[in-house]
Amino acid sequence: MSEAWSPRVTRVLAPNPSPLTLEGTNTYVVAEPDAGSAVVIDPGPADEGHALAVVSACAGRDVELVLLTHTHVDHAEGARAFAERVGAPLAALAPGWATPDAPGLATGDPVAAAGLELRPLPTPGHAADHCCFLLAAERAVFTGDHVLGRGTTVVEWPGGDMAAYLTSLELVRDLRPERLYPGHGPLVLDAIARVEGYLAHRRDREAQVLAALAAGDRTPAEVVARVYAEVDPALHPAAELSVRAHLAKLVREGRVAATDGGERFHPV
Numbered sequence: 705m706s707e708a709w710s711p712r713v714t715r716v717l718a719p720n721p722s723p724l725t726l727e728g729t730n731t732y733v734v735a736e737p738d739a740g741s742a743v744v745i746d747p748g749p750a751d752e753g754h755a756l757a758v759v760s761a762c763a764g765r766d767v768e769l770v771l772l773t774h775t776h777v778d779h780a781e782g783a784r785a786f787a788e789r790v791g792a793p794l795a796a797l798a799p800g801w802a803t804p805d806a807p808g809l810a811t812g813d814p815v816a817a818a819g820l821e822l823r824p825l826p827t828p829g830h831a832a833d834h835c836c837f838l839l840a841a842e843r844a845v846f847t848g849d850h851v852l853g854r855g856t857t858v859v860e861w862p863g864g865d866m867a868a869y870l871t872s873l874e875l876v877r878d879l880r881p882e883r884l885y886p887g888h889g890p891l892v893l894d895a896i897a898r899v900e901g902y903l904a905h906r907r908d909r910e911a912q913v914l915a916a917l918a919a920g921d922r923t924p925a926e927v928v929a930r931v932y933a934e935v936d937p938a939l940h941p942a943a944e945l946s947v948r949a950h951l952a953k954l955v956r957e958g959r960v961a962a963t964d965g966g967e968r969f970h971p972v
């Protein structure tokens with residue numbers, strides 16, 4: 705299912721809906737309207753029907769470049785095969801993923817393709833190799849799983865890094881974007897308010913974790929039982945990984961001490 709979200713940006717929805725991927729992964733076809741080629745961001749899962757839908761959304765234009773926001777399977781599983789199919793370089797921050805002819809993303813130097821410029825924004829947090837892309841022509845950011853179209857994203861210990869995540873949110877906010885093209889969910893038009901909301905949500909959660917420790921909780925499971933009391937217990941294991949990500953940040957900041965090999969935590 706493909707849908708024009710701006711004159712430059714077409715969203716192709718992948719058929720992989722789930723609680724974490726919402727309606728599915730958003731694959732984007734990006735080009736200046738008069739360009740003879742296109743950029744594809746996040747080819748998505750390995751799914752033949754989806755790959756064909758992305759090619760057809762390119763409307764006869766060659767794919768000049770394939771970009772990855774990060775290498776989680778819902779974004780990247782089909783990326784190598786898609787890049788090979790269309791004969792385009794594949795660029796990603798993650799080591800071992802980029803093809804030799806792809807532009808590097810780590811320096812943040814703008815990438816020119818399909819008649820426009822995309823600026824890589826390394827944004828670790830959700831994943832260490834996460835990279836957003838700024839489309840200056842629209843003051844828009846392709847946010848991958850850094851900011852979603854609805855709800856909040858997952859920052860799970862040990863793959864995710866909460867301190868890096870907050871810094872990366874501030875980086876996107878400080879660009880003063882006017883719209884966000886998320887990896888899942890609908891187009892975001894209140895971009896700055898959305899990112900501020902994400903920052904506030906994490907600050908609230910951190911305060912709750914500190915309050916739980918002050919009230920005597922010592923293990924991540926005890927903190928979860930208190931902080932996520934209203935949440936379905938089936939989600940508590942996932943919540944525990946998020947609490948551990950908060951605790952790791954607090955330990956690094958010297959505000960919490962860890963003992964028993966990182967299984968018990970105390971206020972400092």
Ligand SMILES: [Zn+2]
Pocket residue numbers: 725729776778779848849887888
């Ligand atoms: Zn995702």
